[in-house]
Amino acid sequence: MTDTVAEICKLLEPFNTVGTTLSPSTDISTDLNIDSVTVMDFVMEVEDHFDIEIPLNVLSETRTIADLAKVVEARAKKA
Amino acid sequence: MTDLFDKHRHIAERHQRMLQLGVNAVGVTNQRLLSPTRAIIDGRETILAGTNNYMGITFDPDCIAAGKAALDQFGTGTTGSRIANGSYSLHKDLEAELARFLNRKHCIVFTTGYQANLGMMSGLAGPRDTIYLDADSHSSIYDGCTLSGAKLVRFRHNDAADLDKRLARGEEDGGGRLVVLEGIYSMLGDRAPLADFIEVKKKHGFQLLVDEAHSFGVLGPNGRGLADEAGLEDEVDFVVGTFSKSVGAIGGFGAGNHPLFEYLRYAMRPYMFTASSSPASIATSIAAIRKLAAEPQRRDRLRENSARLFHGFKALGLDMGCDTVSPVIAVKCPDEPSTIAMWNALLKAGVYVNIALPPGTPNKLCLLRCSVSAAHTDSDIDRIITLFDSVVAQGHGKKVVNG
Missing domain, CATH: 3.40.640.10 (Type I PLP-dependent aspartate aminotransferase-like (Major domain))
Structure with a gap:
């Protein structure tokens, strides 16, 4: 597990009300049974934690924790 | 073949759960409109307090x-x-x-x-x-x-x-x-x-x-x-x-x-x-x-009605959506089943409000949402407060009121 994945998992814990075991392949929306608004709320936490911008546009192609980690790493590098 | 409707099955299941708790809270039929603030729903005359008809101008x-x-x-x-x-x-x-x-x-x-x-x-x-x-x-x-x-x-x-x-x-x-x-x-x-x-x-x-x-x-x-x-x-x-x-x-x-x-x-x-x-x-x-x-007096009347409902709810100890008086007055409820139950009880008692559930609400809130009209009378507002007292403050919503 990369550092980014581990950090994302930590940020995701408060949203993990169904107690899913988190891994890079966890689908943030369907595996955690959270709705679209909650996904956006979670991504806001990720943005602030890493001090980066994750526009809503990229979310449609970001399903798993690994996908999100890739986005975070690419955007952190850019910043 | 994947059925295109597969992705909507969870909607059907949620809707069925709602129906089991009462009438269709998101598909009410107004059989007849009597005024901006009255309709016949399920054969009963009902006070409308969830129609965003702020100025009560629909029958002008x-x-x-x-x-x-x-x-x-x-x-x-x-x-x-x-x-x-x-x-x-x-x-x-x-x-x-x-x-x-x-x-x-x-x-x-x-x-x-x-x-x-x-x-x-x-x-x-x-x-x-x-x-x-x-x-x-x-x-x-x-x-x-x-x-x-x-x-x-x-x-x-x-x-x-x-x-x-x-x-x-x-x-x-x-x-x-x-x-x-x-x-x-x-x-x-x-x-x-x-x-x-x-x-x-x-x-x-x-x-x-x-x-x-x-x-x-x-x-x-x-x-x-x-x-x-x-x-x-x-x-x-x-x-x-x-x-x-x-x-x-x-x-x-x-x-x-x-x-x-x-x-x-x-x-x-x-x-x-x-x-x-x-x-x-x-x-x-x-x-x-x-x-x-x-007719700026319409706005004054709406403000007075909104304040009357807001302060009435406050006095019941209800947990409200915000701290300022506005014609949108939302009451926070404990969870989805209790919100549906209270919504049904209110409708049966003769007042229609909106039910608002996640993801249609911020912060996963379950709400009973009222919208006030300039056409509501003082006694309409007082009736709504009385019904929220019996159904919400003393009923399923007690958890919210008493913390």
Whole structure:
């Protein structure tokens, strides 16, 4: 597990009300049974934690924790 | 073969669960309308307290007469878009009337309020621009933003400092920047802290749009909305609003002073590729807007009614959506099943309110949402308070009241 994945998992814990075991392949929306608004709320936490911008546009192609980690790493590098 | 409906099975299951708890809370049929505040539902006369009929203008004799005259003179429908089929003089009259009311140079009318947001977001912003939208924005704003192809950045609800931070993160992007706020947020009834956002505007420079859907006709000395109330209209570049609330018809508008504003007509697909509003609806809107201008006492009455309901609920100890008096008064409930049960009990006792559940609400809240009308009487308001006392404060909602 990369550092980014581990950090994302930590940020995701408060949203993990169904107690899913988190891994890079966890689908943030369907595996955690959270709705679209909650996904956006979670991504806001990720943005602030890493001090980066994750526009809503990229979310449609970001399903798993690994996908999100890739986005975070690419955007952190850019910043 | 994958059935395209597979993805909707969870909706069907949730809906079935709701039906088991009572009647269809998201599909009530008004069998007959008796007045702006009364309908026959399930054979019973019911107080309407969830219709956004803020001015109670839907049965105004002058508006009805204007609608009937327009039907006679212009027919039942326009059968096409204004770009393809041309405008009716009524459309132009309504735009002129609204521009006057709003004190704006330009105004464009849309067929629905939803399309007004689709049109304005997608007309103003394009793929090289960024839209910053409040997290609690209405779905029509989200959908309009998506249609625009712009980069979309969501900021924390009513948090100007959070917007400031996000604008700073995107400083190097280039392209235009549009910030979208609402006058009154439809679920919790709270207003945008406009002065704080305008400070951020001065710092970063962006164009500002305020959706006054729930505040148009309602707030401000002239009834123009939140910016009118706050005395900050000069700082707001674009206004969006709807005719389906205080105006009691259907349709929407966008307005502004930009010298190129009129050209949006040729850049907004939700304006170009849909039939224009029906003559009757346009005519009743014109009549209603004239009333909003000429009869400020309607706004006073709405304010008094809103305060009466707000303070009545406060006295019951109910947990409310926000701390300021507004015609949208939402009560927080413990969970989905109890909210559905209370909604059913209220309806049976004779009051219709809105049920609002996640993801249609912010912060996963379950709400019983009231909208107040200038047409409610004191005894209507008191009846609503009494029913919320027995059903919510003493009933399933007790958990909320007592913590």
